[in-house]
Amino acid sequence: MHILNLIKTILPLTVLLLLTACGEQTQIKQNGLAYCTEGSPSSFNPQTATSNVTLDATTSQLYNRLLFIDPNTQQFKAGLAIDWEVSEDRLSYRFFLRKNVRFHQTDYFTPTRPFNADDVIFSFARILDKKHPYHDVSANGYPFFEGIELDQQIQSLLKIDDYTIEFKLVLPDSSFIANLASDFSVILSAEYGDTLIALNKQIDIDNLPIGTGPFKFKEYRTDNFIRYQRHDDYWGDNAKIEHLIFDITPNASSRLAKLLTKECDIMAYPAASQVEMISKHDRVKISVETGLNVAYWAFNSEQAPFDNPKIRRALAHTINQETLLQAVYYNTGVNAKSILPPVSWAYNPYLKSYKYNLAYARQLITEAGYPNGFKMNILALKSSQVYNPDAVKMAELIQSELAQIGIEAKIIKYEWQLMEKKLQQGEYDSYLLGWVADNNDPDNFFRFQLSCNAINTGSNYTRWCNSEFDDLINQAVTETEYIERVTLYYRAQEIIQQELPLIPLAHSLRLHAYTSGLKGVETTAFGGINFINTERQ
Incomplete structure (x- = not known):
């Protein structure tokens, strides 16, 4: 084809595509909002x-x-x-299900029936039954449920009728209801699962999601954006906005720039150093929530010298928490004495902090057989998190203190997907991470991260196992008396402080920044964000 004819053919098409894209973006901006998030999801199934x-x-x-x-x-x-009943022996939980709940209709799936008991059975059987056709579809397993040993808690899950189901437990478990309310315990479509099996596309269940939530999946471009559209058949009040965009922007400065230029309406996790400046901006607001979270420095306790509690205690004495709060959190956090935050009803207020004392730290490592120090690495996330606004800066401050007692620390920076892989493979000495509670039961902080079973399931990256600690947290979930549970959790926290598989560093406030023209931005102490009631004023 002659070049002039080619240009005449392509040019109108290009203009049309540009005009279509611009029109679409304008519509999204008028009827929706953009949320600047800090990273890409590892899956579309929690x-x-x-x-x-x-x-x-x-x-x-x-x-x-x-x-x-x-x-x-x-x-x-x-x-x-819509309601539930618990038997007197606390072993049976019967749930009465909501009727006329519609699953999402998308380009890739059209449901033919509403939500019912089959969907609840499907969603949990996938996790619990190793012979279930979808059990092995997840390459990552089911970390939360494996960490809390859900398969050992549930004896059976029965369908009483189309809108009644019943869980039968092996032993009473005070955390069971809280775990069902966690962000991980979502309900999938059994009909969609059957459709994918017929198409031999089972893997799509976690990548092309179908749910009953206020928004439905529209498009995902890796490391770029996620696009959602309002689910107009939602069983509750419909979302106020029609379109929702997750703009993936790992760098906090870039997220702030997009917020100030109105490319984004809401910014996830502003850097603590940005808070004062943002608060002075008349077109931007800061939302602040007390967070059920903790940031910590943890160790591979299967690897020398970190298998020695004396070494871990020595490292605790190198931490200057006041410096961390000022230099990393800019006073948007508080000192941590325990893995549990002070707002938890099971927090032990009698714990004493390890005092910053480099001379004593050096004495301890000498007594442990390392008078000349040693080399180690510290894994740190590149992006800011709810519990830690700047893990790399925190690592640099710790590195500086360690150097003063003869310990040469190398900082290795990762995005989460790669760091998670290194942790699961045991390729590390220590790491800076944290935890955001999924519910308000204290067990949520302990079992998933520090139980012996969680080593086998891959969520206890410290690889620390203590039988007394396990006995305490197991007994605590079978107790119904508040005082008994508190007493057991107090002792569990004492063991962590003595053994130090991890060093609690800080509890952070949960921060979001958003344009002043928005209302109804909902965040929670558990770390989630919900846009169903968000709208422009």
């Missing part, structure tokens, strides 16, 4: 995930759970279950 990035992008946008935790009262409230 059952298979561990990261807050994935939970933010999925749980409250795409799915529902049987019940929720009210962010204001911390009480359980109805979700896909």
Whole structure:
């Protein structure tokens, strides 16, 4: 084809595509909003995930759970279950399901029936039954459920009728309801699962999601954006906005620039150093929530010299928490004495902090057989997190203190997907991470991260196992008396402080920045964000 004719052919098409794209973006801006998030989700199914990035992008946008935790009262409230009953022996939990709940209709799936008991059975059987056709579809397994040993808690899950199901437990478990209300316990479509099996596309269940949430999946471009559209057949009040864009922007400065230029309406996790400047900007607001979270420095306790508690205690004495709060958190956090934050009802206020004392730290490492120090590495996330606004800077401050007692620390920076792989493979000496509670039960902080079973399931990266600690947390979930549970959790925290598989560093406030023209931005102490009530004023 002659070049002039080629240009005449291509030019109108290009203009048309540009005009279409511009028109679409204008429509999205008028009828929706853009949320600048800090990373890409590892999956579009929270059952298979561990990261807050994935939970933010999925749980409250795409799915529902049987019940929720009210962010204001911390009480359980109805979700896909309108009511529930617990037997006197606390071994049977019967749920009465909501009727006329519609699953998403998309380009890749059209449901023919509403939500019912089969969907609850499917969603949990996938996790519990190793012979289930979808059990092995997840390459990552089901980290949260494996960490809390759900398969050992549930004896059976029965369908009583189309809108009634019953869980039967092996032993009483005070954390069971809270775990069903966690961000991981979403309900999938059994009909969609059957459709994918017929097409031999089972892997799509976690990548092309179908749920009952207020938004449905439209498009995902890796490391660029996620696009959602309002689910107009939602069982509750419809979302106020029609379109929702997750703009993936790992760098906090870039997220702030997009917020100030109105490319984004809401910014996830502003850097602590940015808070004062943002608060002075008349077109931007800061939302601040007390967070049920903790940042910590943890160790590979199967590897020398970190298998020696004396070495771990020595390292605790190199931490200057006041410096960390000022230089990393800019006073948007508080000192941590325990893995549990002070707002938890099981927090032990009698714990004493390890005092910053380099001379004593050097004495301890000498007594442990390392008078000349040693070399080690510290893994740190590149992106800011709810619990830690700048892990790399924190690592640099720790590195500087370690150098003064003869320890040469190398900082290795990763994005979460690669860091998670290194942790699962045991390729590290220490790491800076943290935890954001998924519910208000203290067990949520302990079992998933520090139980012996969680080593086998891959979520206890410290690889620390203590039988007394395990006995305490196991007994605590079988108790019904508040005082008994508190006493057991107090002792569990004492063991962590003595053994130090990890060093609690800080509890952070949860921060979001958004344009002043928005209202109804909902965040919770558990780390999630919900856009169903968000709208422009």
